[in-house]
Amino acid sequence: MAEKLVSSWYNLHSSVPSSYVQPPERRPDNAVFASGKLVPVIDLGGHHRPDIIRNILKSSQDYGFFQVINHGVSKDVLDATLNIFKDFHAMPEDVKIKESSKDPNGRCKLYTSSGRATKDVVKYWKDSLSHPCQPMGEFMEYWPDKPLGYREVVGKYTEEVRKVGVKILELFSEGLGLNREYLCGGLSEDPVVLSHYYPPCPQPSLTLGTSIHKDPNLITILLQQLGITALQVFKDGEWIAVDPIPNAFVVNIGIVLQIISNGRLVAAKHRVITNSSSGRHSVAYFVNPTKESLVEPAKPLLSPTSPPVFRSMTFGEMTANFLTKGFQFEEELRTGNFQN
Ligand SMILES: O=C(O)CCC(=O)C(=O)O
Numbered sequence: 001m002a003e004k005l006v007s008s009w010y011n012l013h014s015s016v017p018s019s020y021v022q023p024p025e026r027r028p029d030n031a032v033f034a035s036g037k038l039v040p041v042i043d044l045g046g047h048h049r050p051d052i053i054r055n056i057l058k059s060s061q062d063y064g065f066f067q068v069i070n071h072g073v074s075k076d077v078l079d080a081t082l083n084i085f086k087d088f089h090a091m092p093e094d095v096k097i098k099e100s101s102k103d104p105n106g107r108c109k110l111y112t113s114s115g116r117a118t119k120d121v122v123k124y125w126k127d128s129l130s131h132p133c134q135p136m137g138e139f140m141e142y143w144p145d146k147p148l149g150y151r152e153v154v155g156k157y158t159e160e161v162r163k164v165g166v167k168i169l170e171l172f173s174e175g176l177g178l179n180r181e182y183l184c185g186g187l188s189e190d191p192v193v194l195s196h197y198y199p200p201c202p203q204p205s206l207t208l209g210t211s212i213h214k215d216p217n218l219i220t221i222l223l224q225q226l227g228i229t230a231l232q233v234f235k236d237g238e239w240i241a242v243d244p245i246p247n248a249f250v251v252n253i254g255i256v257l258q259i260i261s262n263g264r265l266v267a268a269k270h271r272v273i274t275n276s277s278s279g280r281h282s283v284a285y286f287v288n289p290t291k292e293s294l295v296e297p298a299k300p301l302l303s304p305t306s307p308p309v310f311r312s313m314t315f316g317e318m319t320a321n322f323l324t325k326g327f328q329f330e331e332e333l334r335t336g337n338f339q340n
């Protein structure tokens with residue numbers, strides 16, 4: 001971690017440093033907002049499976065986003081998770097660095113801005129901790145073990161969210177006409193958890209917490225802190241706010257699922273704005289394939305009248321390209337657009 005965390009210095013400033021000022025066209029105050037539009041809310045506890053599937057597919061085609069309620073993870077687990085990550089980001093910088101530097105391969109990391117700091121023309125008002133979270137705890141020895149209880153709380157949370165992920169992936173598979181387990185093997189076996197902290201910002205109209213991006217994964221299952229609306233989704237030239245709902249998860253489609261569905265499901269652009277009165281925490285669970293997995297349009301969805309819209313590539317190769325080229329790399333993945 002070469003650059004100082006925003007949380008270490010934000011309270012010393014009454015204006016944002018110039019390196020955090022977005023160009024006018026990207027500033028939140030210059031954006032067009034959709035009034036009255038809402039990302040659909042889906043009750044996963046509902047009993048009519050075909051309805052749930054229909055709603056999930058429709059939201060994923062129209063918005064690339066939906067929220068789920070009655071997903072089976074208890075309020076206690078959600079609260080404990082947000083609290084442990086709050087406590088993590090509140091620790092002194094040297095402790096946070098030590099606790100997140102145990103993995104010799106650097107897959108547990110603490111970073112500021114987008115983590116691609118040298119490539120960001122403008123920086124983002126955010127610190128993040130991320131690490132793999134496989135269900136058998138394979139990687140747990142490299143997780144932070146401070147604050148007290150971190151591994152227990154995050155281990156429980158990621159195990160519970162994994163189950164929600166399996167449910168949702170099964171619904172997607174069925175809805176797309178694939179067999180129920182299609183997305184459940186290597187295509188979703190390398191999950192990563194990301195804890196984002198957006199400190200209070202003195203000039204929210206000039207800066208962004210997270211860049212305008214699409215997620216380079218299968219799906220994301222996001223837990224938002226209540227009381228602050230900051231996540232926005234881009235649809236038809238307008239930004240739609242994703243208001244936090246008590247005990248809900250926000251689910252969004254990543255580029256990998258867009259490719260597997262051969263473009264039927266959409267990975268939408270989104271971003272996070274800051275606010276001056278309080279900090280915000282969110283916890284993203286990225287459902288990722290293993291790096292050896294081949295990401296390509298599902299064969300059962302292809303036919304002479306429905307040819308592949310995307311080319312195949314291993315997830316490892318895809319990730320390396322997204323890291324250097326950003327989500328614009330998606331264009332290169334479309335058949336006919338490939339450049340070396
Ligand atoms: O903090 C949020 O609400 C969203 C974060 C996000 O977009 C991501 O982790 O990809």
Ligand SMILES: [Fe+2]
Pocket residue numbers: 213214215220270
């Ligand atoms: Fe995202």
